[in-house]
Amino acid sequence: MSEKAAANSVLDIEHLKVTFATDGGDVKAVDDVSLSVAPGEVVAIVGESGSGKTVTAKTILGLLPETALSSGTVLVSGHDVVSISQRELRAVRGRDVSMVFQEPSTALNPVYSVGWQIAEGLRAHRAKNGGKISRKEAKAAAIEALRKVGMPEPEKRVDYYPHQFSGGQKQRVVIAAALALNPSLIVADEPTTALDVTVQAEILELLRDVRDKFGTSIVLITHNMGVVADLADRVVVMYKGDVVEEASAKELFAAPQQEYTKNLLAAVPHLGRHSASQGQTERAHQDAEVLVSARDLVIEYPGRFGRAGFRAVDEVSFTISAGEVFGLVGESGSGKTTIGRAIAGLNRTTGGSLQVLGYEMLNFKERSFKPHRKDIGFVFQDPAASFNPQLKIGECVAEPLLIHTSDSPSQVKKRVAELLEAVQLPASYADRYPHELSGGQRQRASLARSLALNPKLLIADEPTSALDVSVQAKVLELFKEIQAEFGFAALFISHDLAVVDMLSEWVGVLYKGKLVEEGIGSQVMGDPQHEYTKRLIASLPVPDPEQQARRREAHRGLLS
Template sequence: MTTLDISTEGEAGYRSDAVLSFEDLHVRFGTEFGTVHAVKGISLDVQPGEVVALVGESGSGKSVTSMTALGLLPSNAKVSGTIRVGDKVVGDLDLRGLRRMRGNDVAMVFQEPMTALNPVLTIGDQLTEALQLHGIAFGKLADARAAELLHMVGIPEPERRLKQYPHELSGGQRQRVVIALAISCDPKVIIADEPTTALDVTVQADILDLLRSLKDKLNTGILLITHNMGVVADMADRVAVMLKGDLVEMGTADQVLNHPQHEYTRKLLGAVPHLGSGPGQFGTSDDHAGEGVTEAVERPALDLRNLVIEYQRLGKPPFRAVDDVSFEVHKGEIVGLVGESGSGKSTIARCALGLIPAASGSVSIFGTDFGRMRKRELKDLRKRIGVVFQDPAASLNPRMPIGECIAEPLVVHQVGDATSQQERVYELLDAVELPRAAFNRYPHEMSGGQRQRVSIARALTLDPELLVADEPTSALDVSVQASVLQMFTHLQERYQFACLFVSHDLAVIDLLAHRVVVMQNGKIVEQGLRSEVLHDPREEYTKRLLAAAPVPEPGEQRRRREARHELLRSLGDQVAELDYDGGVIKSLKPGAGTGVDPHTRDGGVPGA
């Protein structure tokens, strides 16, 4: 029994006033291995001023469904059924008609902004191109409108940013540029494909406020594609759940998130870490909370003292990415390092691995100062350190089978013979719950979650005493993330390694960490036990971070959003909302997290 019930006017659930509708949509892809039926007869619509969230794991058909509305599928795709954008039937339009429709009637916010933006055109050229193509503004008026759009989405110094190229902006700023492009022509419907994946929680909260204000004041419909159930709870009026091309459940946000009927929906929601629930969310023991972890008598595995890291810039003063940071990580302890983009988290992690030097201060690994070691000593020390990078596809050699990728540290450090190395790889595949048949497979033959498990296995090859994990689950589906985190917890309890866990997901940190260190603009603003920092924060910045983190329950999330707005007002900040007059978006009144201090962070500085 599901809540799938589209009681509407017309056939197949189509309502005549819908700004976007799919009726009995089928999408098949012809491949060398046969036909892949990616979307299997779904019917769905979006009304003016409504947010419909389309959720499901990778491969469920969400993005394929959305691409049909813009006519962007490749030539090997065969589409049947009817797709309407307003009063236009997409299948009846020629190329010129599709170009007129895109932007004016329907706009897309893509997941990966670097592939959506042209790397050889300035930000200003790309914004004015859209305005001129659709006859909205030309010349200086187009330039002024482009700057206004950047201001609307919370980018500081918009006139200067117009002259910059995409690579000169941070990931979060690039995503905001893509959103500015999407709203530039005041479309009737916006398709947002994971629009906040690359954003910090505070920026995400402001972007969601912006989209909410947009749909309320312009009566714009939004089809929101996401795997973040907190975003769904915050934004969605209705929720549609997809599984392997089928629509398995649909209903209001309250119905689907609080009273799921389909087993798959219950599984998805059960896998979502919930900020405030702490350890034990996935069946781990309360002992893992680490609240009783005491400062070990022996020396810490990682000890940072007054650490300063600077980047040299040609013709300019050095950029200080990390400023006077001190904290420790002990054996058997997970320390969560959190903060917004540009706060210095990943820079600290790379310095702890010896990949970048410290300008001053010290990095001690097991009581030995990294900066005073010779090359041979460094190689011996690195045997005791494991690392899990954020993107497993980029950190695994595509030309090497999985078995060789995992065994590589053994080969580099000349540990054991071929037989013992193979046995060690099999042992690790078992530990990360991968089949031994994966030994001879290549990285591209495995899913994202499986590749991340391979990365964790490789990091544990030499039984490290210290593990540095940089956003290891940020790109994973919620169910895959849950299994990886549960596995990570069990491995940490089994091997008792010290762990520095870098993440911007506060719910994940709440699940895993014993202690938490909060970073802002290269400095520590607060640190302490997980229960103290995340449940009873002292500092204003930590309170803002926690207030902006969404939770996957609509009623609770509504209360949290209202409380966040009250907090911002009490601190003298404005809540992000649109100033709308006569069919034209005039400006954005930015919230606290929307703008980034232009004199400090988030300006595209490498490693910042």
């Protein structure tokens, strides 16, 4: 590497190789990767799970486990993090490069105030340089860091604990901690994946301000191509440990060269492009049997220790008819998951009326509702958490059949094989354990389990939010095919408007427990009437840099 190249970059990676030692032999995670990042540049590294993007990011900070063997050169502000000692590496972290993690709740220590945690890096680096920082100076620096990231009332909130912040605010705290020592490079690993679309827009705006105001370079690790179009200057596409394509964001989205990149971009759902309700002028299933009917539905969580209760759902009314896919969108805390759980009898209603398959859920009793459970399927957000890790996939899929039917073991085995094949999994996967399947395969198995009893109604709660874009596309296409084949009604809950638009004929928008807009999906998404729906749609980044720049300006106008 030339001295000139090193001098003009905050990050230079040349011929990086990373191999993990496992019981089954060595696994090559990164294979001969080279890339650089200029001062003030945002470089996005994209690819599916297993492509090596996160391993590359962790190498930049020297965060690989002991089982990893790395070679090549990784220069961060002139320091080769592959070859320097642990002592030197600790000096580089925070001062030259900092990391923003995917899940702020796990990145922050719940027993310390956020101010203490931001100041911790300052104290550590001052100590290494033989100096000390007083408590007063450390707190002042933490307040200034919070002010930089736009935290309201930083002087007051510096003493708050992580649980006192929302998800977006916690991510701001993590970014403040990363900025505390004014590093020249920030590595952001899926910084918006766990956030709602409106909060995501705020964090992307913040990262853009960090680059513009402080000249900070950013390495962005993500599978969200809309986020890439919104923020990145240059894009590096990885596949199975290799860099398969590299170009400016505008060039990559306009004319991708490699087949893998083309397929990756084609898998991204676009608002309005594949709308399930395109061409509809009225509700398609209005004459069909009504399976779910909510009238002025109220769901409250009781208060504790003398505190007032919380109204999660506030006088909401809607219906779901047989064969219809009803999409429910909104931010975290809007009440959408609470409604889904109430329909399944997992949350109790406290007011109004909620009829599910003709059964009134207000003051319901489990014994009398149990016969209806076989007609309701549930697909959870995280299939890994919803499967018993000690049971094989076949046993997990067979559970509803064992509980609700008297089928013989041979009949159950045959039905499980049929279900797995219906969701495009080989019947042999019945003998595998959940951890032996990929995320997309587990979600297919979860869908198979939900269909075991031929339900009339399926509740899908954020079923694709944890999946890569290409895997998500396959699962969504499969969902459409199976829904058309089996004819079940579905409540599809998501904060991804493009996904809801792709699957749902009828869409409801929730905001702070109230249904603020409802109608044919293409009409709600194409011509929103409520101000909140307009903001929600404007917040959604689209995979086109030029179009996204225009949308960003429109979004700023709505906020102002």
